[in-house]
Amino acid sequence: MACSVEIICVGNELLIGKTLNTNAQWLADQITRLGGKVTRIIEVGDDVQEIASVVKEAVRREVDFVITSGGLGPTFDDKTLQGISKATGKRLKLNPEALRLVRDRYKEMSPPKRLRLTKPRVKMAILPEGSSPIPNPVGTAPGVLVEYRGARLISLPGVPKELKAIFERIIAEMIRRKSGGVAFYESSMVVRGIVESALSPLIDRVMRRNRGVYVKSHPKGGEGRGGALIELHFSSTEKDREKARERVIKAIIDMARILGKTRSGLPRNPGCPSLFSF
Amino acid sequence: MACSVEIICVGNELLIGKTLNTNAQWLADQITRLGGKVTRIIEVGDDVQEIASVVKEAVRREVDFVITSGGLGPTFDDKTLQGISKATGKRLKLNPEALRLVRDRYKEMSPPKRLRLTKPRVKMAILPEGSSPIPNPVGTAPGVLVEYRGARLISLPGVPKELKAIFERIIAEMIRRKSGGVAFYESSMVVRGIVESALSPLIDRVMRRNRGVYVKSHPKGGEGRGGALIELHFSSTEKDREKARERVIKAIIDMARILGKTRSGLPRNPGCPSLFSF
Numbered sequence: 128m129a130c131s132v133e134i135i136c137v138g139n140e141l142l143i144g145k146t147l148n149t150n151a152q153w154l155a156d157q158i159t160r161l162g163g164k165v166t167r168i169i170e171v172g173d174d175v176q177e178i179a180s181v182v183k184e185a186v187r188r189e190v191d192f193v194i195t196s197g198g199l200g201p202t203f204d205d206k207t208l209q210g211i212s213k214a215t216g217k218r219l220k221l222n223p224e225a226l227r228l229v230r231d232r233y234k235e236m237s238p239p240k241r242l243r244l245t246k247p248r249v250k251m252a253i254l255p256e257g258s259s260p261i262p263n264p265v266g267t268a269p270g271v272l273v274e275y276r277g278a279r280l281i282s283l284p285g286v287p288k289e290l291k292a293i294f295e296r297i298i299a300e301m302i303r304r305k306s307g308g309v310a311f312y313e314s315s316m317v318v319r320g321i322v323e324s325a326l327s328p329l330i331d332r333v334m335r336r337n338r339g340v341y342v343k344s345h346p347k348g349g350e351g352r353g354g355a356l357i358e359l360h361f362s363s364t365e366k367d368r369e370k371a372r373e374r375v376i377k378a379i380i381d382m383a384r385i386l387g388k389t390r391s392g393l394p395r396n397p398g399c400p401s402l403f404s405f
Numbered sequence: 406m407a408c409s410v411e412i413i414c415v416g417n418e419l420l421i422g423k424t425l426n427t428n429a430q431w432l433a434d435q436i437t438r439l440g441g442k443v444t445r446i447i448e449v450g451d452d453v454q455e456i457a458s459v460v461k462e463a464v465r466r467e468v469d470f471v472i473t474s475g476g477l478g479p480t481f482d483d484k485t486l487q488g489i490s491k492a493t494g495k496r497l498k499l500n501p502e503a504l505r506l507v508r509d510r511y512k513e514m515s516p517p518k519r520l521r522l523t524k525p526r527v528k529m530a531i532l533p534e535g536s537s538p539i540p541n542p543v544g545t546a547p548g549v550l551v552e553y554r555g556a557r558l559i560s561l562p563g564v565p566k567e568l569k570a571i572f573e574r575i576i577a578e579m580i581r582r583k584s585g586g587v588a589f590y591e592s593s594m595v596v597r598g599i600v601e602s603a604l605s606p607l608i609d610r611v612m613r614r615n616r617g618v619y620v621k622s623h624p625k626g627g628e629g630r631g632g633a634l635i636e637l638h639f640s641s642t643e644k645d646r647e648k649a650r651e652r653v654i655k656a657i658i659d660m661a662r663i664l665g666k667t668r669s670g671l672p673r674n675p676g677c678p679s680l681f682s683f
Contacts, residue, residue, distance in 0.1 A: 139621060142443040144434025145591070145638065146623075148426055151448070156422025165420040167455070168448035170429070173621075177445070184462075201602035202622055203609055247605035267602070286624055313423070324479035324545070327525035331481055343417060343451075344480055345424075346564055360423065 162306030178210025197285030312371035440584030456488025475563030590649035
C-alpha cells in the first residue's frame with residue numbers, strides 16, 4: 128500500500144529568498160519515516176490563483192495527500208484557504224467549530240490579552256465548505272482538512288512550531304495508516320580518496336546486486352581535490368523495518384568489499400575507503 | 406521590463422527530507438536582488454519523466470528563465486539533461502565543447518588524479534542538441550544553457566559551491582540584463598507587544614497609503630504570549646534602487662506613526678512598538 132504526498136509551501140518570503148524552507152524538509156523527513164512517499168514539493172507566492180493552480184495540479188496527479196504550509200493567519204496575505212476554495216469549488220463559509228477553536232484560544236489568554244473576535248480573527252475560522260478544522264495546540268489559526276476527489280487536502284500554519292505540533296498530533300497517524308506500516312531505512316557510508324565518476328560504475332553494480340536498495344552519492348567537494356569526501360547514502364523502503372535495515376546493511380558491506388578490491392580510478396593513498404559510518 | 410524565473414531542484418535527497426534546500430533560497434535571493442521575479446520553486450526526484458514534466462509546465466507558463474539545480478554529475482541518478490531532452494525533444498548528443506571542458510578539468514588534476522575519460526565522465530558532456538556548455542570553475546560537470554520556446558533553460562550542478570560559481574560568473578548578468586535594471590529593496594521593522602491579528606488592519610492601511618510597497622508580517626511566536634516578536638517585512642521593486650528605498654522607508658515611518666497612535670488591540674505595556682530596525 129503506497130501513500131503519496133505533495134507538499135505545497137505558500138509565501139512570498141520563500142520566492143524572494145528571505146526564508147529558508149525548513150518546513151518542507153521537516154515534513155518530507157517525517158512523511159518518509161512514516162512510510163509515505165513525497166513525490167513533489169512546490170513553493171508559490173501569496174497569490175490565490177497560483178495556490179489554486181498547484182492544488183488542482185496535485186489532485187490531478189492523484190496523490191493521497193496534499194499538505195500545504197503557510198497562509199492561514201489573520202492578515203490579508205494569508206490566502207491558502209481562498210486558493211483551496213477556488214481549486215475545489217467549495218465555497219468559503221464561517222465554520223462554527225473553527226470559530227469555537229479560535230474563540231477558545233483567545234479566551235485562554237490572560238486578561239490584558241483577552242481580545243475581541245475582530246474581523247481578522249474571524250477570518251481564521253472561514254473555511255471551504257465541508258472542511259474539518261484541526262486544533263492548533265500552540266497558536267490561533269486551526270489547521271484544515273478537506274477531502275476532494277480522493278485526495279485529503281491538509282492545510283497547516285507556516286509557523287514551524289505550530290506546523291509541527293498539528294502534524295505530530297493528528298496528521299502523522301493518518302499517513303502511517305495510509306502507508307500500511309511500510310518502513311523506510313537509511314544509512315550512509317563516507318568514502319575518501321575516490322572521485323564520484325570512479326564510484327559511478329560501482330554504485331551501478333551494488334544496486335544491481337541489491338534490489339530494493341537505492342544508492343546515491345553526495346560529493347562534499349569538487350572532484351579531483353585530494354581527500355574530498357563523498358557520502359554514499361543507502362536507503363530502502365520495505366514492509367518491515369528489520370527487512371529494510373538488513374537490505375541496507377548488506378548493500379553497504381557489498382560496497383565496502385568492492386571498494387576494497389577496486390584499484391582502477393583509486394588514487395594510491397593506502398587504506399581507501401577510509402571512512403565508514405553505519 | 407520583467408524577468409520571470411522558475412527554479413527546479415532535482416534530487417531524491419530533497420523529497421526524503423535528507424537535504425535542506427539551501428540552493429533554492431540562495432538562487433531566489435540572488436535573482437530577486439538582480440531585479441528578477443521568482444514565480445515558482447519546484448523540487449522533484451531523480452526521475453526523467455518528472456523532470457521533463459516540470460520543465461514543460463514551466464515553459465508553458467512562459468517564464469523567461471527555468472533554472473535547474475542538481476542532476477548533472479557522472480552517476481546513473483544524474484538525470485536532469487535526460488529530462489530536459491525529453492521535455493524539449495532535443496536529442497542528447499556528445500557536445501565537443503563540453504567534452505573539452507570536462508577533459509581540461511581532469512588534465513588540470515595533478516598526476517595520480519589524471520583520470521581517463523571513462524563513460525561516466527563522458528556522460529557529463531552529453532547534452533541536448535543545440536546546448537551551450539557553461540564552464541564550471543570549481544567542479545567537473547559544466548552548466549548547460551539551451552533555449553526553448555522563448556525560455557532559457559539553465560542547468561546548474563547541485564553542489565552549492567559549483568552552483569554559486571557558475572551563477573555568479575555567467576547567469577547573474579543574463580538576469581540583470583533581462584530585468585532591465587529593476588531594483589528590489591527590503592527592510593524590516595520588529596514589533597513587540599501586539600498580536601498579528603491586531604496588526605492586520607494596520608498593514609492594510611499602510612499598504613493602501615503606500616502603493617508599490619508590500620508589507621508582510623512574520624510572527625516569531627504564537628499569538629497571545631507576552632512579548633512575542635513580529636517582524637514586519639517591507640519590500641518594493643522599482644526602476645531604481647533609490648526610489649524603492651525611499652518608498653520602503655516612507656512606509657516604515659508611516660507604520661511607526663500609526664502604531665504609536667493605535668490603542669485598540671495593543672496591550673498596555675508602554676512604549677510599543679518596542680523595536681525598530683532600518
